[in-house]
Amino acid sequence: MTITTGDVGVSSVPEESAGKGLKVGALGLVSSLVIGVASTAPAYSLAATLGFVAAYVGIQSPAVMLLAFVPMLFIAAAYYYLNRADPDCGTTFTWVTRAIGPKTGWLAGWGILVTDLVVMPNLASVAGVYTFHLFGAHGIANDSSGFWVTVVGVVWIIVMTLICYIGIELSARTQVALLGAEIVILFVFAIVALAKVYAGSSAHSIRPSFEWLNPFRIHPIGALSAGMLLAVFIYWGWDTAVTVNEEAKDARRTPGRAALMSTLVLLLIYVVVSFAAQSLHGVGFLTNGNNEGDVLNALGTAVFGSPWNKLLLICVLTSASSSTQTTILPAARSSLSMAVHKAFPRRFADIHPKYLSPGFSTLVFGAVSVVWYVALDLLSPGDVLANSILALGFGIAFYYGLTGFACVFYYRKHLLKSFKNFIFIGLAPFLGAVILTVLFVIAIFYYSDPANSNSGTQAWFPFIHFNFTFLHQHFYVKKGLGPPLVLGVGFLLIGVPLMLLWMARNRDFFRRDRELAESVDSPAPPLTPGVTPVTD
């Protein structure tokens, strides 16, 4: 008999050999956009960050939102072009391995994993706090590292890990509805708040001014970089829209457009909400100790009143749930990818036979997250939210920056072939990477002073001290380091001995040469020969 293999996407092979299906164009522009924005989780990101940004840069927080958008957009170009050559599971890990070398690539992969790990306590803590606010237990919620918040946070991580393990997915339609509600509620919140400001019905309110968008009013430069590192976090996640491009209906145009549109949607949300939030009761309201870690709750009550403020709380919780999912899933897939290419223990590549999820990777990540969350609560009580979110910026800047450099490196022979290549594959990723590197370095010095971290007086490693002047900035460490620095950079550094350990036992992965793109459109060869299935 003859077998019809039409264009519906099901392919077949003759008997006695197993089949390989074809890719099916499934994701349209709207779905890609939804995935991009939902991965970033705007409500959760704002709830977790806005107060801290205001604490560093005061009235200029909208400027920081605007400024942080720039390197993100530039790095997006790098993601877009590298993903065209190699839409691999490990993204940055694979790309950096190809373009810069296996050691740097390994560390980039490690960077993704620890960044995902560092965000977990924050997610869990926000989820715990907002759960108690939702049920009116504000007393319990106000102690963000209290026993009960931690318990709920741990349960949250466990449940979300199991959801990823079993592979329960929200349908695309539910996803769209949830995200739609999130965005609508945020905008309604901003409009109502601004209306109250202009009606003069709110005490301490300040009139919005375009000067708030002027980044040159932020001093000192350390505060600017701290604010930027925080704001980099709130944009973190939208690159997902780029990485699903294989499945997109029009793979050449849809993902690029979706990525661009999701950054613009995020930019609009963040600028509008930060305008509204600080004009309502002034910056002091956002940064006072009670509100800093959960500004949206405090503001929601002020703007909507009960019970409508519950809408904003629910919106933060659903947002945190999608964010937890988009943290566990890529972390598990990164370790899976590293294991497949023999850069990580083999077990991490195990797939659960029934649920078809990267089972071992998922469970290990969940377990380590719980341990780390509880440990951080004990090590740095009261400051889990602040310290983890400040530390995150380091990880994100590290691996986004490496991705930018990898793009320029990989395509270096093709940058001068056209103006478009030069701008989008060369200049933009390079500038993005340089901005993030500079942020990273300045923030190291800024946070080395514990007084600049949110925990204020608390210092780790009090025996460390030095001081010097560089570029007219005075850098000094009087007594010990701020926890965000230790967490952010420390986790990245742990990767170095681990990598050397792995190198000593498994040389294969590290014995490879740098690669160059053959052309802008050519797909890269398999990273590990024989690992990627042959397509014939």
Added chain:
Amino acid sequence: MASDIILGYDGSDGSKAALAVAVAVARAFDAPLSIVFGYEPNPMGGETADYKDKLEKIGQTMLAGALADAKKLDAGVHTEVLVVPMRPVESLLEAALERQARVIVVGGTGERPIVGAILGSVPHKLLHRSEVPVLVVPAGGE
């Protein structure tokens, strides 16, 4: 015109029981049998290529086993296997459409209804969405 028997196969006990029934049905109708394994990683969280490759290999290995089992049961039935990169239910519906299927055979999960509702039960969804008859074979049956 081909009018296949479509079998959804995931290596579970239910799907093994369904395999035996599907082979018998294919013999009875003198129809070709298509064994289908569907998978689709959640696009949330992005970057799925290596994951997909692994899933596809698992599917291929699983179906190679299913093919051998089918041959053992009845070597005279024309059998082929399909790995389809779509969610299980969609992959079965798609294969049924393409092959103008006579019937779709799947294994029952043996899970309680409430668990099936939470985890998403393939037979349940198929019963509602398929345009061709669906035959659900209980695990341990046959």
